[in-house]
Amino acid sequence: MTSVPLQHDESLPADWRDLLALTKPRVMSLVVFTGLCGLLAAPAPVHPVLGFTAVLCIALGAGAAGALNQWYEADLDAKMKRTANRPLPAGRMSRQTALHFGVGLAVFSVILMDLAANHLAAAVLAISILFYVLVYTVWLKRRTAQNIVIGGAAGAFPPLIGWAAVTGDVTTLPILLFAIIFLWTPPHFWALSLFVRTDYANAGVPMLPVVAGIESTRRQILLYTLPMIAAAVAPWALGLTGWIYGSASVVLNAIFLVLAFAVAANKATESKEMGPEKKLFAFSIIYLFGLFAALVVDRWMIA
Amino acid sequence: MSPQPEDEIIRKRQRERAKVTAILLGLFVVLMFAITIAKMTINQ
Numbered sequence: 001m002t003s004v005p006l007q008h009d010e011s012l013p014a015d016w017r018d019l020l021a022l023t024k025p026r027v028m029s030l031v032v033f034t035g036l037c038g039l040l041a042a043p044a045p046v047h048p049v050l051g052f053t054a055v056l057c058i059a060l061g062a063g064a065a066g067a068l069n070q071w072y073e074a075d076l077d078a079k080m081k082r083t084a085n086r087p088l089p090a091g092r093m094s095r096q097t098a099l100h101f102g103v104g105l106a107v108f109s110v111i112l113m114d115l116a117a118n119h120l121a122a123a124v125l126a127i128s129i130l131f132y133v134l135v136y137t138v139w140l141k142r143r144t145a146q147n148i149v150i151g152g153a154a155g156a157f158p159p160l161i162g163w164a165a166v167t168g169d170v171t172t173l174p175i176l177l178f179a180i181i182f183l184w185t186p187p188h189f190w191a192l193s194l195f196v197r198t199d200y201a202n203a204g205v206p207m208l209p210v211v212a213g214i215e216s217t218r219r220q221i222l223l224y225t226l227p228m229i230a231a232a233v234a235p236w237a238l239g240l241t242g243w244i245y246g247s248a249s250v251v252l253n254a255i256f257l258v259l260a261f262a263v264a265a266n267k268a269t270e271s272k273e274m275g276p277e278k279k280l281f282a283f284s285i286i287y288l289f290g291l292f293a294a295l296v297v298d299r300w301m302i303a
Numbered sequence: 304m305s306p307q308p309e310d311e312i313i314r315k316r317q318r319e320r321a322k323v324t325a326i327l328l329g330l331f332v333v334l335m336f337a338i339t340i341a342k343m344t345i346n347q
Contacts, residue, residue, distance in 0.1 A: 012309075013316045016323045049341040053334065116338050 014097050018087035022070055022098055023063030023105075030288065031062040031158050037292035038159025038177055041299045042166035053116035054165035058158050060109035061125045065132040065154070067102035071095055072137050079203040082196060117165035124164055128157035142204070145211040148193075152185025153178075159292070173240045176231060177295075183228035184288060187221045187260060191281040194218070194263075195274040218264045221280070225260040229253045232291060241298045248294030252287050259283055 035058035039051055046054075070077065070088055078089035087093040106129050114122035136151030156178045163174035190208055193200055194217055197209040209217045232253055236246035262276040 012313060013320060015316055016320050047341045047345060049337045050345075053338060056334075 014087070014093040018092050019097075019101055021087055022067040022093075022101060024066035024070075025063075027066060028059055028062045030285070031155065032059045033289060034177070034181060034292050035059075035158035035162040037296050038162030038174060039166055040162075040296045041159075041173065041177075042163045043299075044166050046166045050116050051166070054113065054121065054162065057109045057113035057116065057121075057125060058161055060105055060112070061129050062158070064102050064104075064106035064109060065129045067098055067105060068129075068133045069137045071098040071102055072133070073141075074098075076142075076203050076205065080199040082199055113161075113165070118168045120168055120170070121161050121165040124157060124161050124170075128154055128161065131157075143206070145206050145208045147206070148189045148208070149186050152182050152189075155185060156181035172238065173235055176235050176238075176240070177292075179231040179234075180228065180291065181288070183224060183231050184284065186224040187228065187256075188281065188284040188288075190217050190221050190224075191263065191277045191284065194277045195271040195281075198271070214269055218266065222260045222264040225257060229257060235295070241295060242302050243298075244301055245291075245294045245298035248298075249291060252290050252294075255283065256280075256287055 032055060036055050039046065039054060070086055074086075074088035074095060077083035077086050083089065088095060088098055106126075110122050110126045110129070113125050132151070132154035136147065136154050140147040140151050159177035159181070160170060160174045163177075164170055193207040194209050194214060197207065197214075200207040201210045208220060212220075232249050233246075235241045236243075236249055259276065259280040263280050266274065266276045268274055
């Protein structure tokens with residue numbers, strides 16, 4: 001277990017680089033990408049400036065949620081190797097600064113979205129920030145092994161927001177895009193939590209491998225992969241996309257399924273022997289990028 | 304009396320934050336101007 005000072009010298013202003021780190025820029029890249037894809041897949045033209053602003057608001061909203069998550073979880077982050085060097089657990093910033101920064105950024109992103117796009121996009125953005133902070137971070141994460149399953153909804157909102165920013169409504173396709181990310185989140189995070197489970201166990205976070213065991217988690221990964229595949233193929237099966245998305249979806253889902261089977265068949269309990277889990281985790285990121293990129297190419301080719 | 308090293312770090316961070324804030328505020332003004340023009344274009 002890593003022990004890191006949580007104390008911060010109040011007279012020392014936070015470094016702007018630490019404020020930037022508080023927004024979790026790497027996580028933000030996937031959020032921005034799926035939000036942009038939702039916006040580009042919408043069946044209406046969007047002014048480049050307003051489209052850029054909508055994506056910027058999604059990024060700022062995700063950054064605000066990340067900052068508020070780190071504000072609330074500073075004690076937890078201090079106990080895990082992976083997160084111990086974040087600005088708050090490392091003592092480089094006061095908790096109050098993180099709270100003010102997170103709330104300010106959240107309010108700013110929602111107001112700007114309302115000005116540049118419409119009320120619906122701003123409302124969904126506000127709901128997604130509140131869901132991530134209140135439902136996932138505060139309520140579920142420390143209480144249930146299903147934290148990722150329900151909390152995954154927070155990360156599934158961006159394509160819905162992007163679509164709503166252009167059209168002002170929500171139809172079947174953006175709901176399916178929401179479902180894909182929602183069902184993708186458990187296999188993605190459980191694969192990670194399998195090979196860093198000692199970190200979660202030390203911090204007292206009830207992730208599935210800690211609570212239900214390694215074998216059960218591997219089975220759950222495979223079980224959640226099946227509805228995820230159904231959701232990912234549905235846009236093509238329902239005639240909402242063309243052959244480009246359809247073929248990309250079939251190939252990506254086939255690879256995902258093979259990797260999920262490899263995880264289910266793995267019997268190793270040591271992190272260094274969890275090659276299939278690491279492969280699935282790495283591929284799951286490529287999978288989501290590939291699927292959403294194929295969606296945009298498909299919609300633009302048809303248009 | 305020469306400034307303490309701690310004071311120098313505080314001043315350095317304040318200067319850097321002031322610069323970043325100024326750049327962000329400038330970009331915000333440009334963005335608001337562009338949004339206004341874009342909305343006017345759409346309404347026409």
